[in-house]
Amino acid sequence: PRSLPYLRWRYGEAPGLGYRAVVEGDPERPDGLAIFRVRPRGSLWEAAVAEALVRPGDRATAARLLRRVVRAVRADHLTCSFPPGSTALGAARRAGFLPAPAGITLVALPLADELREVARDLGRWALTLGDLEVF
Secondary structure, X not given: OOOHHHHHHHHXXXXXXXXXXXXXXXXXXXXXXXXXXXXXXXXXXXXXXXXXXXXXXXXXXXXXXXXXXXXXXXXXXXXXXXXXXXXXXXXXXXXXXXXXXXXXOOOOOOOOHHHHHHHHOHHHOOOOHHHHOOO
């Protein structure tokens, strides 16, 4: 769950990574929040969206958040990774984002036998780029 304490720990207190956020709607009761960071990728600058948090089904807000990220920084490209079937993924696809030609290799070591099936089924993980980044 993306609780406020979790978001503060994961992004606000991450030393030296420079996460930023854009909000859609009233800052006191936002309709959505996108968390991202800018980093060099070879000779290019990449804006990496770690989270796009919106109400289920609110693709319009998710799309506006992605556009806000684009306008907020000078970057050569924007990357994101959202769970299959998520509102954010639907918004990214409608906005013209393209799937990467090759995915990532995720390695998991289940510590209990009952977790083996869960570890093999990536669709049950609902991972975002924020879950996948190593720092």
